Amino acid sequence: MTRINDVPNSEEPLYYYPGCLSLNMYPGIAYSTLKVLEMLGYKVFLGEEICCSLTFKNVGLMPPETVYSINAFIMSKTYLKSRFIVTSCNGCYSNLNDTLKKLEDEGFRRLIDELNMTIPQGIKIIHVAEVIYKQIEEIARIGERNLKGLRVAVHYGCDYTYAHPDLVIDSVEYPRFLDDFIERFGGEPIEYDEKQTCCGQPAIKGVGDITMELAKRKILSINSVDTDILLVMCPACLLAFDRVQYSLISLGEINRVIPVIHVSQLAGLILGLNFKDLGLDLHLVKEFNRFHGLR
Amino acid sequence: MLENKNKKLIQYYVLKCFQCGVCTGSCPVSSITPFNPRRIAYKIVRGIGGIDEIWYCLICHICEARCPSLIEFTKVVTKLREESIRARRDILNTYREMLKQFLDSGLVIKPISNEVEVYREKLKQDLDKEGFHRVLREIFMKTGFQGVGIDED
Numbered sequence: 515m516t517r518i519n520d521v522p523n524s525e526e527p528l529y530y531y532p533g534c535l536s537l538n539m540y541p542g543i544a545y546s547t548l549k550v551l552e553m554l555g556y557k558v559f560l561g562e563e564i565c566c567s568l569t570f571k572n573v574g575l576m577p578p579e580t581v582y583s584i585n586a587f588i589m590s591k592t593y594l595k596s597r598f599i600v601t602s603c604n605g606c607y608s609n610l611n612d613t614l615k616k617l618e619d620e621g622f623r624r625l626i627d628e629l630n631m632t633i634p635q636g637i638k639i640i641h642v643a644e645v646i647y648k649q650i651e652e653i654a655r656i657g658e659r660n661l662k663g664l665r666v667a668v669h670y671g672c673d674y675t676y677a678h679p680d681l682v683i684d685s686v687e688y689p690r691f692l693d694d695f696i697e698r699f700g701g702e703p704i705e706y707d708e709k710q711t712c713c714g715q716p717a718i719k720g721v722g723d724i725t726m727e728l729a730k731r732k733i734l735s736i737n738s739v740d741t742d743i744l745l746v747m748c749p750a751c752l753l754a755f756d757r758v759q760y761s762l763i764s765l766g767e768i769n770r771v772i773p774v775i776h777v778s779q780l781a782g783l784i785l786g787l788n789f790k791d792l793g794l795d796l797h798l799v800k801e802f803n804r805f806h807g808l809r
Numbered sequence: 810m811l812e813n814k815n816k817k818l819i820q821y822y823v824l825k826c827f828q829c830g831v832c833t834g835s836c837p838v839s840s841i842t843p844f845n846p847r848r849i850a851y852k853i854v855r856g857i858g859g860i861d862e863i864w865y866c867l868i869c870h871i872c873e874a875r876c877p878s879l880i881e882f883t884k885v886v887t888k889l890r891e892e893s894i895r896a897r898r899d900i901l902n903t904y905r906e907m908l909k910q911f912l913d914s915g916l917v918i919k920p921i922s923n924e925v926e927v928y929r930e931k932l933k934q935d936l937d938k939e940g941f942h943r944v945l946r947e948i949f950m951k952t953g954f955q956g957v958g959i960d961e962d
């Protein structure tokens with residue numbers, strides 16, 4: 515848990531880099547993240563709308579050096595503003611951290627110099643879930659709602675846990691920090707068999723429907739243990755579970771859906787943001803009735 | 810299938826593999842597709858071609874996190890994909906649409922609905938397009954990316 519010390523306290527300015535999905539698919543995630551960070555006392559700079567290009571690297575369309583250079587450009591935008599880039603997406607978090615490691619390579623460093631990019635010394639890439647976990651007591655102090663009576667299944671996501679095992683603030687194979695977060699606010703974290711498996715969203719488009727197969731396996735597992743809500747920390751995972759459940763219920767393959775929520779939206783809910791601001795009505799699975807009773 | 814330089818590099822990545830199979834046992838897609846990282850490592854070391862299963866990999870990094878030889882298997886997969894994406898027009902066509910969107914707007918997806926577009930007003934950020942395109946051009950030139958497939962057809 516040593517890296518939790520790297521997560522900045524509220525006197526530090528932050529540069530929030532939202533990424534494509536948090537902006538254009540589920541903008542409630544970007545808005546909640548911004549609001550939650552501000553409510554916790556951080557001065558936040560909203561990052562420019564430039565994709566981290568992880569998809570292009572993964573599919574083999576762009577050489578890794580091209581993608582890392584694009585990320586270095588994103589990092590250079592923080593110059594004179596902040597030493598911390600906060601992301602709400604596991605993919606951006608992983609890709610930016612890959613770039614940070616690549617910057618230790620002398621050849622790549624030279625390339626960045628040639629491109630006239632200045633990257634702040636000691637820059638760190640932080641996931642908003644880590645900030646929320648670090649500020650758990652502050653959220654409890656200023657929060658307006660709790661999670662009493664809510665049964666919550668957590669999905670952490672591979673690009674946070676397995677992509678950078680050395681950076682995870684918790685156990686890589688058995689992380690619990692978001693389960694602890696649920697417990698702190700009176701909710702009940704639920705264990706399920708497929709907790710550590712992938713959501714399937716990063717599958718190459720058009721090569722079978724791998725996303726459907728994998729997300730379905732997880733949804734059936736979560737469905738079997740009576741869950742009210744599924745908590746994720748990545749908009750891509752949210753997309754997989756949201757879309758696949760929408761398909762499965764339409765096809766009659768499941769008889770109930772579990773609403774999916776991002777950790778920023780959940781923190782926003784506790785802090786008193788209204789449903790409209792959280793953007794919950796933009797999800798495909800909208801059964802958020804269980805939230806209405808929360809005090 | 811592979812250019813000589815890359816072939817050597819990819820072989821170097823997997824040389825430490827001793828075929829324990831932890832990767833395949835951990836892999837979320839190996840149980841539902843022909844993808845088998847252990848077998849792919851074997852084929853690479855032995856120089857056996859025809860590795861079309863690489864397209865099933867999710868780049869989820871589970872195999873890497875558990876590999877006792879610390880092999881960075883996702884690097885192997887992305888390198889192999891770089892080598893062969895030109896031969897997969899179906900995949901190339903899907904992703905070059907995203908690439909076009911990225912070059913045009915900075916993001917790979919547009920707002921998915923009117924509701925999203927209305928909501929997005931709260932987060933409006935103006936991208937300096939000219940500056941962005943200038944930097945991209947320079948990055949592409951210096952890293953040897955020629956916009957594969959974008960200007961073809």
